[in-house]
Each structure stands twice: as structure tokens, then as C-alpha cells.
Amino acid sequence: MRKCPENAKAFEASPLWVGLSFSMLLTLLLIAPVLAQGDLNNGAEANDAAAPVITFEDGYAAYQSGNFYEARQIWETVADQGDARALYNLGTLYAEGRGVNLDLNNARTYWNQAADAGHVRAMHNLALAHIASASALDTSEAAIEYGQALRWLEQAAADGFANSQYTLGKMYQYGLDVPQSDERAVEYYLASAAQGFASAQYNLGKAYRDGRGVEADNDRSIYYFTQAAENGHARAQNRMATRFARGDGVEQNDVTALYWATLAANQGDERAAENRTALLNRMSDEQIAEAHALVNDFSALN
Numbered sequence: 001m002r003k004c005p006e007n008a009k010a011f012e013a014s015p016l017w018v019g020l021s022f023s024m025l026l027t028l029l030l031i032a033p034v035l036a037q038g039d040l041n042n043g044a045e046a047n048d049a050a051a052p053v054i055t056f057e058d059g060y061a062a063y064q065s066g067n068f069y070e071a072r073q074i075w076e077t078v079a080d081q082g083d084a085r086a087l088y089n090l091g092t093l094y095a096e097g098r099g100v101n102l103d104l105n106n107a108r109t110y111w112n113q114a115a116d117a118g119h120v121r122a123m124h125n126l127a128l129a130h131i132a133s134a135s136a137l138d139t140s141e142a143a144i145e146y147g148q149a150l151r152w153l154e155q156a157a158a159d160g161f162a163n164s165q166y167t168l169g170k171m172y173q174y175g176l177d178v179p180q181s182d183e184r185a186v187e188y189y190l191a192s193a194a195q196g197f198a199s200a201q202y203n204l205g206k207a208y209r210d211g212r213g214v215e216a217d218n219d220r221s222i223y224y225f226t227q228a229a230e231n232g233h234a235r236a237q238n239r240m241a242t243r244f245a246r247g248d249g250v251e252q253n254d255v256t257a258l259y260w261a262t263l264a265a266n267q268g269d270e271r272a273a274e275n276r277t278a279l280l281n282r283m284s285d286e287q288i289a290e291a292h293a294l295v296n297d298f299s300a301l302n
Contacts, residue, residue, distance in 0.1 A: 054074050054077050054078065055074075055078065056074075056075070056078045056083055056085055056086055058074050059071045059072075059074035059075040059078060059086065059089070060089075062074060063089070067099075068093060068098035068099030068100075069099040069100075070099075071089075071093065071099060072090065072093050072099040072100055075087075075089050075090050075093075076090065079110075082117070084113075084114045084117035084118065084119040084122070085114075085119065087110050087111075087113045087114035087117070087119070087122070088110070088111060088114040088119050088121055088122040088125075090110040091106070091107040091108070091109075091110030091111040091114065091122065091125065091126075092107070092125070094106040094107040094110065095107035095125070095129075104129065104132075107125075107129065108126060108129050110122075111123075111125050111126040111129065112126055115152060118159075120156040120159050120160075120161040120164070121161070123152040123153070123155055123156040123159075123161070123164065124152070124153070124156050124161060124163050124164045124167070126148075126152050127148070127149040127150075127151075127152040127153045127156070127164070127167070128149070128167075130145045130146070130148045130149035130152070131145070131146065131149045131176075133145045134146050134149070134177075142177075143177065146176070146177035147177075150168075150171075150177070150178065152164075153167055153168050153171075154168065157188065157191070160195070162191075162192040162195040162196075162197040162200070163192075163197070165188045165189075165191045165192035165195075165197070165200070166188065166189065166192040166197055166199055166200045166203075168184075168188045169184075169185040169186070169187075169188035169189040169192065169200065169203065170185070170203075172184040172185040172188065173185035173203075181213075182207070182212045182213030183213045183214075184213075185203075185207075185213055186204065186207050186212075186213035186214050188200075189201075189203050189204045189207065190204065193224065193227070196227075196231060198227075198228045198231035198232060198233040198236070199228070199233065201224045201225075201227040201228035201231065201233070201236070202224070202225065202228035202233050202235060202236045204220075204221075204224040205221050205222070205223075205224035205225035205228060205236065205239070206221075207221075208220040208221035208224060209221040218249045219249075221249075222243070222249050222250060225239050225240055225243075226240060229260060229263075232263075232267075232302065234263075234264040234267040234268070234269040234272065235264070235269065237260045237261075237263045237264035237267075237269070237272065238260065238261060238264040238269050238271055238272040238275065240256075240257075240260040241257045241258070241259075241260035241261035241264065241272060241275050241276075241279075242257075242275060243257075244256040244257035244260065245257035245261075245275065245278075245279060254279055254282070254283050254287055254291075255283075255287050255290050255291045255294070256291075256294075257275075257279055258276065258279045258280070258283065258287070258288065258291035259291045259294040259295055259298075260272075261273075261275045261276040261279060262276055262291065262292070262295050263295060263298060266295075
């Protein structure tokens with residue numbers, strides 16, 4: 001069955017992001033687009049009108065099975081009943097070119113309708129679409145696009161959407177058409193991290209380590225790096241591996257270091273793979289077996 005995560009990782013290889021300038025692509029690598037959803041309660045609720053014979057859930061079942069054309073047909077019918085979820089998912093289909101020809105204008109139109117109905121995921125993706133458009137425009141026109149992006153991100157963030165809170169943090173950290181402010185960035189990271197958003201936790205680890213936007217605090221830095229690592233953030237896992245291997249702010253422990261390095265390496269982190277090799281070369285068989293048991297326990301729980 002096809003899986004469609006509600007909270008995608010920092011970057012999904014999607015046609016939506018093709019053709020961006022390097023600087024804008026770098027920015028989008030740091031934020032979090034969101035894909036099609038199948039939950040019933042997050043975002044705007046369906047219209048109170050009588051339920052259609054064909055339901056939103058029928059469309060999601062088709063989407064998960066890879067029948068995007070059928071999913072589109074169903075969601076178009078449901079969207080006519082005022083269902084914001086269907087509008088949002090139609091936008092996603094057009095953004096990805098699934099079951100339809102790729103059409104970013106249509107994607108934005110559907111997301112705009114869903115966002116107007118209060119759907120936070122639509123607000124988020126619509127904001128990212130505005131940011132993507134701004135990269136190809138001159139300064140005055142780009143400012144309009146950025147303004148729209150900020151409007152939707154701020155609204156979704158105020159509604160508690162962690163992805164948008166994190167994205168606003170990145171915008172303030174890098175001064176992307178807003179006054180650069182490490183302090184504002186940290187405020188948004190804290191709000192997002194409180195909901196378990198791993199990338200926000202990772203950035204807080206760096207902020208407290210470097211004293212950017214907050215007073216440097218090694219203990220809090222380690223706390224947030226650990227939180228992000230436990231939530232599966234590969235770079236945070238490798239940072240914890242390095243700290244335990246060196247005894248940097250924590251008690252030196254090769255078993256724990258190998259545990260974190262292996263988890264990160266298993267996600268394709270090349271530096272973690274190098275660290276893992278270095279640790280294996282200096283550890284006993286008993287230590288290695290202990291670390292691998294920890295890895296297996298983590299994998300079983302996640």
C-alpha cells in the first residue's frame with residue numbers, strides 16, 4: 001500500500017521544486033512540504049452538507065493503491081461538496097503530476113481554495129508555491145509572492161502547524177524577505193520543536209551550541225540534539241555519535257556512539273558511515289554486539 005506521510009521530511013523530490021535557482025533550492029531544502037493526506041480531522045472539516053455517495057475516503061484508497069486518475073475523479077466530486085481535504089489533495093495531484101498533467105497553476109488554485117477554508121496543510125504548501133514563484137521574478141514582483149507566503153505561513157503557524165512554524169524559523173534565520181533575526185527564528189523553532197518536529201529540534205541544538213538567538217547552553221544543545229536524534233533526524237544522530245565518541249559534553253561511550261552512528265548511516269548519512277567505520281575499528285566484538293542490539297531495539301519501536 002502506498003504511504004503518503006502527512007509531515008514529509010525536509011525535502012521531497014517533487015516536480016513542484018524543479019527549476020528553482022540555487023539559493024532558493026537551498027532554502028527549500030531547509031523547509032517542509034507536505035503531501036496528500038488521508039486523515040479525517042486535521043485541517044478544515046468537510047462541509048456539513050449530506051455526504052456524497054462517493055466519499056473522500058474512496059479517493060484516498062485509490063491514491064494509496066496508485067490509481068491517481070480515479071483518486072482525482074473522486075476528489076473532484078467530493079470537492080464540489082465543499083470538502084477542503086479534497087481540494088488540498090487535488091492541488092497535490094496537480095503539483096506532482098499524478099493522474100493529471102503537472103500544472104502548478106492548478107495546484108495553487110486548489111490549495112488557495114482549501115486554505116481559504118482553513119486547511120493548514122494547504123496554507124503551508126501554498127506558501128511554498130509562492131516562495132518558489134518568487135525565485136523567478138524581479139524584486140518588486142517577488143516581494144508580492146513573499147508577502148503571500150508569509151501571510152499563509154503565519155496563519156498556519158498561528159494555528160499550530162509545526163511545519164510552518166519551522167519554515168518561518170528558517171526564513172528569519174536566513175533573512176528570506178524578512179528582517180534577519182536569530183531570536184525570531186528560535187521562537188518559531190521552539191514552537192515547532194514542542195510538537196516533536198525533528199528538524200526544529202536539530203536547529204535548536206545548533207542555536208544553543210553556537211549561542212545564536214539564545215545564550216549558549218551546552219546542556220540544552222545536547223538535549224535538543226538528543227530529541228531530534230530520537231525522532232530519527234540523521235544529522236542529529238551523527239552529532240550525538242560524534243559527541244559520545246569524543247566525550248564532548250557527555251561521558252565518552254563508544255557503544256552509544258556506534259549506536260547513533262549506525263542509525264544515521266542506515267539513513268544514508270555519509271559522515272556517519274565514516275564515523276561508524278572508525279568506531280568499529282577500535283571496538284571489541286562485545287561492544288559492537290551491544291550497540292547493534294540498541295539499534296535493533298530502536299528499529300523495532302520505530
